[in-house]
Amino acid sequence: MATQNRRDFLKTATFLSASALSIPTTHAKASEPEALNENRMGVLVDTTVCIGCRNCEAACKEAHNLPMETSFNINNRDIFKLKRRPDETSLTVVNEYPNPKNKLLPTDVKVQCMHCDHPACVSACIVGAFTKHKNGAVTWDGSKCIGCRYCMVACPFQIPAFEYNKAIQPRIMKCDFCFERQSENKLPACVEICPTEALTFGKRKDLLEIARDRIKRRPERYINYIYGEHEVGGTSWLYLAGQKFSNLDFPVLGTEPAPGVTESIQHGIFAYFIPPIALYALLGGVMWINRRKNSEEEK
Amino acid sequence: MEFSMKPAQLKIKYLTPGVAVLILLAFNGFVFLALRFLYGLGYVTNLDLQHPWGIWIAIDVASGVALAAGGFTSAALGHIIYKEDYKIILRPALLTAMLGYTFVAFAVFIDLGRYYYIWHPLIYWNGTSPLFEVGMCVMIYATVLYIEFLPVVAERFIGKVNFKGIFSFLNKPVDSLLRTLNRGLRKTMFIFIIAGVVLSTLHQSSLGTLMVIAGEKMHPLWQTPILPLLFLLSAIAVGFPMVIFESLIAARSFKLKPEMEVLSGLGRMVGPLLGIYLAFKIGDMAIRGTYVYLTEVNTQSVMFMIEVIVGVIIPLRMFFSEKVLRSKLWLFVASTLVIIGVLLNRINDFLVAYSPPYAFQSYFPSIGEISVTIGFISVLVLLYRAFVMIFPVISLPDKKLITQAKYAVRGGAK
Ligand code: SF4
Ligand code: SF4
Ligand code: SF4
Numbered sequence: 001m002a003t004q005n006r007r008d009f010l011k012t013a014t015f016l017s018a019s020a021l022s023i024p025t026t027h028a029k030a031s032e033p034e035a036l037n038e039n040r041m042g043v044l045v046d047t048t049v050c051i052g053c054r055n056c057e058a059a060c061k062e063a064h065n066l067p068m069e070t071s072f073n074i075n076n077r078d079i080f081k082l083k084r085r086p087d088e089t090s091l092t093v094v095n096e097y098p099n100p101k102n103k104l105l106p107t108d109v110k111v112q113c114m115h116c117d118h119p120a121c122v123s124a125c126i127v128g129a130f131t132k133h134k135n136g137a138v139t140w141d142g143s144k145c146i147g148c149r150y151c152m153v154a155c156p157f158q159i160p161a162f163e164y165n166k167a168i169q170p171r172i173m174k175c176d177f178c179f180e181r182q183s184e185n186k187l188p189a190c191v192e193i194c195p196t197e198a199l200t201f202g203k204r205k206d207l208l209e210i211a212r213d214r215i216k217r218r219p220e221r222y223i224n225y226i227y228g229e230h231e232v233g234g235t236s237w238l239y240l241a242g243q244k245f246s247n248l249d250f251p252v253l254g255t256e257p258a259p260g261v262t263e264s265i266q267h268g269i270f271a272y273f274i275p276p277i278a279l280y281a282l283l284g285g286v287m288w289i290n291r292r293k294n295s296e297e298e299k
Numbered sequence: 300m301e302f303s304m305k306p307a308q309l310k311i312k313y314l315t316p317g318v319a320v321l322i323l324l325a326f327n328g329f330v331f332l333a334l335r336f337l338y339g340l341g342y343v344t345n346l347d348l349q350h351p352w353g354i355w356i357a358i359d360v361a362s363g364v365a366l367a368a369g370g371f372t373s374a375a376l377g378h379i380i381y382k383e384d385y386k387i388i389l390r391p392a393l394l395t396a397m398l399g400y401t402f403v404a405f406a407v408f409i410d411l412g413r414y415y416y417i418w419h420p421l422i423y424w425n426g427t428s429p430l431f432e433v434g435m436c437v438m439i440y441a442t443v444l445y446i447e448f449l450p451v452v453a454e455r456f457i458g459k460v461n462f463k464g465i466f467s468f469l470n471k472p473v474d475s476l477l478r479t480l481n482r483g484l485r486k487t488m489f490i491f492i493i494a495g496v497v498l499s500t501l502h503q504s505s506l507g508t509l510m511v512i513a514g515e516k517m518h519p520l521w522q523t524p525i526l527p528l529l530f531l532l533s534a535i536a537v538g539f540p541m542v543i544f545e546s547l548i549a550a551r552s553f554k555l556k557p558e559m560e561v562l563s564g565l566g567r568m569v570g571p572l573l574g575i576y577l578a579f580k581i582g583d584m585a586i587r588g589t590y591v592y593l594t595e596v597n598t599q600s601v602m603f604m605i606e607v608i609v610g611v612i613i614p615l616r617m618f619f620s621e622k623v624l625r626s627k628l629w630l631f632v633a634s635t636l637v638i639i640g641v642l643l644n645r646i647n648d649f650l651v652a653y654s655p656p657y658a659f660q661s662y663f664p665s666i667g668e669i670s671v672t673i674g675f676i677s678v679l680v681l682l683y684r685a686f687v688m689i690f691p692v693i694s695l696p697d698k699k700l701i702t703q704a705k706y707a708v709r710g711g712a713k
Contacts, residue, residue, distance in 0.1 A: 085657050087348055124512050126434060128425035144423050147412020150430045152351035154512045158656050161348050162412060164341025170412040232514075251656045253515060261524050262512040263427050269501065269527075276497055283379050283493045290381035 036117055040136035041182070042204035042236035043191060044211055045110055047248065048221055050198035052080065052096050052108035056190035060092050060112075063178060063189035083249065086111055088161040091175040092190060097248050107241065109248050110190070110199070112175035113138060113159045114228060115236035118257030124154035129172075136204060136236040137177035145172055156232050156251060156258050177236070207238055214240060233257030304387050304694040308455070309553055309687050317552070318684065321677040328674015331667040332409060340412060343667030349655035350662040357649035358672055359406030362642045363399055364437070364506055365534045369545070370396020370444065371499035372538030376568075378492045385561060387694035390451060391549065392542050394692050397444040398682055402675055404441055407434075409671070429508035436502035443495045446484070453481035455690050504531040510648055518599045519589045521652040525579065532576040537641040539565040539572075540614075540634035547631045549693065558694075563624040566633070570618035573637065577611050602643070602651050610640015 054074040061068050066089050080096035092112035099107045115138045122130040122138060129144040130151065140160075147170055151160045163170035178188035186192070191201045200207060208229060215222045227245045228235040231253045239245070246252055269275055335343045346353050373392040377385045408414050420434045460474045484491075507530030510517055523529070543562050550557035584590055593600050617623045617633035624630060650662065664672075687693050 083657075085348065120512055120514075123427045124430065125425055126428050126430040127419045127423035128428070129423075144416075144419060145413060146416040146419050147414075148407075148410075148430065149346075149351035149412065150428070150509075152348070153510070153516075153653070156514055156516070158349060158516075162351065163339075164344075164346060165339045166412075167337060167339040170339065249657070251515065258514050259427065259512055261514075262429060262508055265508050265511065265524065265527060266427060266429055266432065266505075269432075269504070276501060279500065280493055280497045283375075283496055284489070287379045287381065287489060287493065290379070294381055294383070 036132075037134040037136070038205070039203050040117075040134065040236060041177075041201065042115070042136055042207050042238060043188065044200040044202070044207040044238045044240065046198050046200070046214070047107050047109050047239060047241045049196050050094070050108040050110060051196055052077070052094050052106070053195060054094050055193045055195060056092055056110060056199070057090060057094060059189040059193040060175070061090065063181065064091060064176075066090065080106075086113075086159060086161060086174070088163045088171070088173040091173060095249070097243075100243060107243060107248060109239075109241075112190075112237070113177070114157050114231075115175075115177055116156075116232055116258070117235060118233040118259060120154040120156055120232070120258035121151040121160060123259030123263060124150050126150060133179065135177075135179075135182060137179045137182065139176045139179050140172050140174065142169075142171055147172075154258070156253055204236055204238070211238060211240055230255040233260075304558075304696055306387075306390050306451075306691040306693060307695045308689065308691050309693060309695075311553055311688060313684065313688065318681065321681050324677040325674045325681065328671045328677070331670045332674070334667065335409060335671070340410075343665060343671070345662060345665040345668065347660075347662075349658040350653075352649060352653075353662060354646075354650070354664045354668050354672055355406055355410045357646045358642070359675055360403050360410070361506055361645040361649055363403040363406065364503065365530070365537060365641050365645055366541055366638065367396045367399030367403070368499065368503060368534040368538040369541040370399070370538075371496050372535055373542055374447075374492055375496050378489070379496065384564065387558060387561060388542050388546065388565070390692045390694070391545060391687075393444065393447055393451075394683065394686055394690075395541070395545060397441075397448050398679055398686070400437065400441040400444055402679055403437060406675065407437075429505045429512075432505045433502045433509065436498045436505070440495060440498040440502065443491050443498065446491050447488070447495065450481055450484055450488070451690050451692065453477045453484075457481065499534075500531060503534040504528065506530050507648075510653070513653060516653060516655055518592070518652040518654060519587070520584075520592050520599055520603045521648050523583050523587060523589075525583050526648070529576070529580060529583070532572075532579055533641050533644060536569065536572040536576045537637055539569050540637040543630060543634040544638060547627065547634075549687070553687070553693070555693070555695070557627060559625070559627065562630060566618055566624045566630055569634075569637065570615060573611060573615045573618065577607075577615060580607065580611070599647075599651060602647050606640060606643040606647055610636060610643050614640065 058068070058072075058074055060066075061072075069089075077096075083095050084090075084093040086093055092110055094108050094110045097107045097109065099105050115132075115136055117132075117136075119130065119132055119138050122128075122132050125145075126148055127144045127146055129141045130138055131141065132138050147162070149160075149162055149172075151172060152158070152162060159174050161173045163173065178186070178190075181188060187201055188199075191199045200210065202210070208226065211226045211229075215224055215226075221242055222240055223243065223245075225241075225245065227239040227241070227250055228237055233256065239250070241248060331343050340346060344353055344355075369392045373385065373388050376382055377389045408417055411417055420431055421438075425431045457474065457477050460470045460477070462469050462473075504527035507527035511522070511524065511526055514522070543565055546562055547557055549555070593603065614633045614636040617629065617636070620629075622629065623633055
């Protein structure tokens with residue numbers, strides 16, 4: 001017991017000194033938002049096709065080496081009694097909702113990071129730990145993150161999860177669009193395993209075409225709305241549904257990019273540093289005049 | 300003023316029953332703090348995936364910064380607008396700001412999941428992040444405050460550096476170092492003083508920008524693009540009430556006579572400042588039409604009403620009354636109300652207004668979080684007491700009278 005503690009302490013201490021010394025040599029510049037790539041990828045989720053088999057949950061866990069609790073069983077449909085959210089051990093979850101059109105065919109909704117086109121998390125992160133990649137994926141860089149959790153405050157979909165129970169190196173956990181698999185030219189794990197093709201992987205612009213086409217051909221099956229097309233400036237993941245999205249716990253959001261207001265405020269304050277410098281000069285002037293007045297009075 | 304006022308070290312006993320209680324509270328906070336570092340944030344806080352920020356951010360950091368605003372408002376008044384009469388508040392306000400910001404930095408440190416990376420913003424920049432700006436400004440401003448305090452240290456120790464034993468060889472070099480620093484600073488101090496005011500206006504307002512990005516997750520009563528302006532105006536308005544509040548408490552606990560003339564003068568400026576804040580707050584509400592949310596009765600609307608009525612409107616009226624300005628008690632009450640108002644505003648903005656879309660339960664701080672916050676405040680007060688005993692911070696009427704005055708007041712209080 002004592003040796004165990006001691007070893008832990010040593011481990012922590014070594015780690016702390018190591019991380020304090022390892023000041024990276026590459027000075028990161030302010031992350032300029034790259035222009036959105038026209039061919040960025042996305043996934044179209046058709047909630048009218050999803051059967052709630054939760055194979056995607058399992059595949060995602062496996063692809064990311066996440067713990068599969070012994071209670072984890074994709075055949076257990078009782079789990080749908082509760083609404084779940086992605087968390088630090090499950091980057092995606094499926095929830096089930098009643099279907100007003102057909103009682104026997106409930107609506108299942110897979111939830112994960114939406115990979116926004118103008119991500120609030122990227123804009124907000126104090127150290128720029130998030131990146132919006134050319135292929136549409138929004139990923140997190142653990143070597144920069146300081147664990148302030150501002151990304152969680154900022155995300156309009158409340159996606160980033162934090163490992164609260166880790167004392168050292170807690171991570172921000174969220175779907176990374178299987179960035180590594182994609183760079184090996186593999187499909188995202190969830191898309192690959194989906195038995196019903198409820199998930200379609202492709203270029204975002206093509207997915208929008210497909211979605212519009214499906215709505216046109218089966219107007220009785222779908223409501224005429226593609227969730228994610230315009231929400232907070234558009235997202236890489238898109239959804240189709242047979243009922244109102246607000247009934248399926250999708251947040252009702254505007255079409256303005258989430259970081260828009262903040263960024264214009266920041267740019268207003270810091271436009272070429274003119275406002276702060278002007279204020280400095282003004283105060284300096286006031287100070288000089290008042291001091292001189294004062295010393296003249298004393299004379 | 301009859302006597303010339305001069306900052307001096309206070310000659311008081313450090314340990315009193317009140318101080319003992321504070322030490323206990325600080326110790327209690329320290330225990331929970333240790334648990335946080337051993338077992339992680341989840342172990343001592345009630346934070347969850349829906350509520351990433353709790354009172355350590357809303358009170359220790361956001362309110363801490365706002366309530367330390369006395370430092371820059373009094374610097375603007377005393378150094379820049381150059382009102383000699385208010386000189387005596389400069390050092391106490393500076394000390395509070397210096398200690399306050401040190402604790403804000405420390406509160407950020409303990410709240411960070413990866414506290415050992417707290418220096419990362421220095422090398423990884425993200426210009427679009429208001430948090431980045433707040434972090435940088437607070438860091439630089441804290442340094443500026445230390446520099447501003449250096450002359451006080453110099454005044455105390457020049458010619459009196461006295462290390463004992465093996466360190467005695469240090470006496471001479473330290474003394475000359477202090478002299479050089481002091482001489483250099485005398486000519487350049489204005490640079491730092493102006494920088495301090497500019498940095499304050501920047502981060503006080505950017506602190507307001509923080510929650511703007513939360514968009515629809517914020518209750519419309521608080522969510523507005525002019526949040527940064529409201530934060531700045533309320534910080535300016537709370538600066539002098541904070542100085543008054545401290546001066547009156549310090550006078551009481553150190554058994555001194557408060558400088559009522561100076562404090563009433565400060566109080567006279569609070570009314571208009573609060574008025575401007577209120578005008579913008581109400582104006583914004585009228586323009587965005589958010590008053591409709593006041594007709595619903597829920598936590599948010601009730602908290603908003605308390606914040607505005609108790610924290611702004613009532614003290615606003617009080618600060619315009621000559622009777623209040625002349626009375627020690629009423630001035631204290633009015634100042635306290637403004638402080639509560641700003642404290643409530645920050646808590647409302649960061650916690651009450653924030654309604655995450657998928658919350659299974661609402662957030663309420665845990666015993667651990669409350670203990671750490673109270674522990675922090677206790678240490679702050681303890682340090683303040685120690686500092687005014689070590690350094691010449693608080694102005695006393697004429698040096699020779701100190702000891703006599705002390706007894707005179709004590710006797711008079713009976
Ligand atoms: S959904 Fe949230 S976490 Fe995902 S990219 Fe958008 S803002 Fe970032
Ligand atoms: S928790 Fe990490 S990733 Fe999230 S905003 Fe803070 S530093 Fe960035
Ligand atoms: S894209 Fe990858 S990380 Fe995201 S939900 Fe699917 S499997 Fe998980």
